[in-house]
Amino acid sequence: NDGYDLWLAPADKGAAAAEVTVIGDSQTLQLAAAELRRDLTAAPLPVVLARADAPELAALGLPTAMLGAEGYLVCAATVAGRPSLLVTGNSDTGVLYGAFAAIRAQKTGGDLAKLDLTSTPKVRLRVLNHWDNLDGSVERGYAGQSLWDWWTLPDFKDPRYTDYARANAALGINGTVLNNVNASPDTLSAAYIAKAAALADVLRPWGIKVYLSARFSAPIELGGLKTADPLDPQVQAWWKAKSDEIYRAIPDFGGFLVKANSEGQPGPRDYHRTHAEGANMLAAAVAPHGGVVMWRAFVYAETDPDDRAKQAYSEFKPLDGKFADNVLVQVKNGAIDFQPREPFHPLFGAMPKTPMMLELQITKEYLGFATHLAYLGPLFEEVLEADTRAKGKGSTVAKVVDGALEGHDLTGMAGVANIGRDRDWSGSTFNQANWYAFGRLAWDPTLSAEALAREWARQTFGDDPRVVDTAVSMMMESREAVVDYTGPFGLAHLMDTGHHYGPGPWVNDLARPEWNPIYYHKADRSGIGFDRTRTGSNAVAQYAPPVARMLADPRTTPETELLWFHHLAWDWKMKSGRTLWQEMVVRYDRGVATVAHMQRQWDGVKDKVDAERWSKTATYLAIQHNEARWWRDASLVYWMSVNGLSLPEGSLAPEHDLAWYKAQRFPYAPGH
Template sequence: MRIALLLFFTLILVLPTQANDGYKLWLDYQPIENSTLKDEVGELMNGIYLFDQGPTFEIIQSELSLASEKMLGASIDFKKINREKSLLWIGTREQLLPFLSASLESEIKNLGEEGYWMGMIESDGAKHFTIVGNQPVGTLYGVFNFLQNIQKGTFDKNTLISDYPKVKIRMLNHWDNLDRTVERGYAGFSIWDWHKLPEYIDPKYKDYARANASIGINAVSLTNVNANALVLTTDFMKKVKVLADLFRPYGIKVYLTARFSAPMEIGGLETADPLDPEVQSFWQKKTDEIYSFIPDFGGYLVKANSEGQPGPHEFGRDHSQGANMLAEALAPHGGLLIWRAFVYSHEVDEDRHKQANLEFIPLDGNFRDNVILQVKNGAIDFQPREPFHPLFGAMKETQVGMEFQITQEYLGQATQLVFLAPMWEEVLKSKTFRPTANSTVSEIIQTPVSPRQVTLMAGVSNIGNERNWTGHLFAQANWFAFGKQAWNPEINSDQISEDWIKLTFGQTQELVSKINQIMLPSHEAAVNYMTPLGLHHIMGRGHHYGPGPWVTGGRADWTSLYYHRADSLGIGFDRTSSGSNALSQYAPEIANNWSNTSQIPEKYLLWFHHVPWDFKMKSGKTLWKEIALHYDQGVKSVAEMQNIWASLENDLDAERWDHVNQLLAVQRTEAEWWRNACLLYFQTFSQRPFPAEIEQPAGDLDYFKSLSFPFAPGIRPSW
């Protein structure tokens, strides 16, 4: 007996040591260690009264049950709870109406469909901590907020909280192909196992929906914007319906990418001309059919006349004619047409930077009000750092939404820890000076141009079928950050990282502080060792893995030379009036300021100017020296990230620690490779020595040029 008891207790000690594979994301509720908080939460959790039933409240119930079991080791018996004796009330405004003061009711009502309120309510002299949403999904968001505050150790039942999303559509764009490969995917295959749908429903689908709901994501485009028309066939609709049904109670709507030439590919027509009645009829019928399967289908996301995708131009029509035709089919059902502004013509006669504005500004005012333009954060293509896209603020009568890239195509792909929130924050908080003097990108994407229009923030997903969802554990933080920034584009990145660290690793101050010191500078580090001072698009061709400033040949704007323009005189792309004049597409306040090499923020210098190697920077150093120092600083920053992580070995589970530790070593190697390859290459133009104070770039430029990566991930398989 004694031995049995001993074994029993040993068992308890042994269990928590099991490996953490990262599958549970930021939702891995841990036992509450603070006894005061534990008592307080224990009391609340011991008597939860749910005012509603239905699918979303079932999710709320199971989330609370799981949290209670994990945080408190106690199960909740919802059936036994008496409403009046319950300390925690959860419901919708309508159900809680009898207990709300008129002013509180009105306050809650103003939070909108997805908003929630929580705080103490008195009824018959008893106090009830109450979580209330206008709709079930708002209540769900409130419950997740409540649980996250507990897990972060910041919960206080006497603090009122009310919140609502500042952007209407907070959306993941999966660039997932129907064969389960993922364009620019670095976490394995697509999680959508189309072949087994609709019959087999992977439990992962629910875990995915739960994770999204927990950070406020309410829309998902399932398929690659380089689209395959087959997803619009009836066979696939049945599959999509399964996902839509699963996601609905989590407040998530499903969208599909619509291939513009679908009428020809699956409709048997000889044209996809948007003004052709047969084409219009095809899309109407097709759209009606989708809604017959999925009554709350979100709409279409379209990439047209860009990088070889078909579009209205083939038929002599413009973007607005193409978009409006699809929007017309969606309108009767309340669907949205999302048209991507990432377009550029095949004949490169203008600076690619300018093409979106050139194509879309003339169309401003032509779009139906259920059309939204989805604009990438910058004018080129998800570079490590880009100035904000000049379309933001330039379109007066057209709704524009933001497209960020969560997957790290240009930012370290599968192997680098780069926390993207600071980059997104930089873009969101950029002043556009249009439409008003105080406008920012953030404000523009939060403000509908007409009452009937919606706002949008989209993020290109970094999710795949690897066990930890995102390949690199820290890439989970980018998924999390995207949700938080889409909910509130004004949030600071350090608040996001702190929350994510607490939910993912633990609450101790030292842990949070150290991991923050890794995450927060990681983006600047990547910019430094890849593309400092406004350099851009100098990575390997096609796969975009590693440095390739020497890439030439073929289409001009697919070469690196086109972007860096290094020569014996200097380096950088002249986009001032003496060059492509792309700067003129910004508000005059910006154009004037940035036209001047002594006024433009140095981080954008080479983006807009061709600058002599001996140009004197603000530091007093020459441009050449400053470039070299930045590259070197990038490497040093990674070394520092490694050091901090090494110091955490005993504070974290071995599996996650080792995973990140290995990848940081890879990142160090890759950062050195970037620095050495780029500096050796640019030196062939600058003809100047490396500064003495940096680690001298080593290696052989020809060797770097010779490297090839035929199996780099995220591109068309070579098999």
């Protein structure tokens, strides 16, 4: 088993396939029926698929109005005089989601005879962001080349595109941005629009819309204009014509994703215009076609080196209310950059008039690439549950994102994909779970990470409770282990230059201050941590007053985020009674020990998991164990060089000296 099937492993071949009838005719309904015929077994009743407006359902008085455009209902019902298991929804896609929900229910132990499922997505745009380049490479991609074979498109439609669509539709993902946010202007050329259109044709029946990342300066590079100034009528006309051209090829094109004035990308600031002026210009171009603009808030400029964590808020908060109706501002979960742990981004709850789209990173740029086992469900859950206090207690990020807090109808969640051309799609079996958890949480941000881990494990490994329990137990401790061995207590951005894989807390030689790890940890002989209170950058003031008050005082700041907000003495007393330094060592040790624990657990199910997936996972865990030790040792040896302290009694001495760790080079690490 090479993991190709993801969560869609076919049901037991021996069991009787379900009898499935389709009322109505659409490609999507036929696809839904095929899924059920393949994967639903021993159904006690014949299955009927029908849209809620089918005349055959009129007399049943089903509560379908509340399902909205994409929700589903699966229940026992007498259809045309026959007791049946009915799968319905207000759209073909809703029915498709219902079919996948029924299959999931059966595979996770549900009793088909009692099936009564109803669900409506809480978030409207549930979108993958591929950071895929036209040359086939993937930025921060660790699962092989891009899935999109741009060279053979639009003629050859690789069957994998269909399997990709199935896997996403099974989770309720309804959009995909095909190309990197560091976008090539060529993406918008006629040749590449035709290629994107071919992909859109494959994805459409599965309810998935295509979006493109747009390079802001494309009117210059492609259009030969002298400027990309958003207030220039020629520039506006260029984008309008370009949008019309795209919509002629892709009538249901979703819209644009834009990274502007960030890390060297062009943007409206180049012309002294605001992000809102830039976004609105594009929004006007796609609005007549029903498209949206997802405008990223991930910006930081050299001009404001005081605290990088403050910049997105400083720049975007004043623009609240200035964005067009079809613009979403896409905000990373934390204010820096997808670190193993970050406090929630202060923009959540701070721009009530603007739809805030949450951006999560599924690919593990800072959590050990494809090699380390780190289930991100708990990270996603942590940010979604974080309480912004913007409108009193319970103003969670989830409620900002799903629109409930401010009454937005246009809502979205984006996940930076971890998908490539590897046979197992995501570079390892357990990485698939991160794609899975993202998709399910985008449908319903209140789902629990642990429940999703269990759901995934049952569909991935089968229903042997020992395997499932083991997998879930490993997954649930895995992310905290990475936090522990890479940097506990809110330390962040400690990686070495370029590859973002291994430790480099000593790095202090990069051109811009905020590129250097020393900028983030500020360790010196007296203490460690970034003072973001009033005596420092005062980033805490960007949070709602009750949160700001809590974070202003190290005694009320959650220990998990302590050094993100405070610079503290090495002998600061932690809740455990140990000093900060002693407690840091405890955490580094715990991180390594947890990986060893995962290895032991995995060894315990060797006879119960197929050899291929078992041994690759075991090997990766061994790599992770070595590298957890590397992170721990390199970090501790460096901290000791700064604080002059020694390791507590009984603690393992680092394997090498600081010079050795500093000398390590990884010029060919993947995914740059």
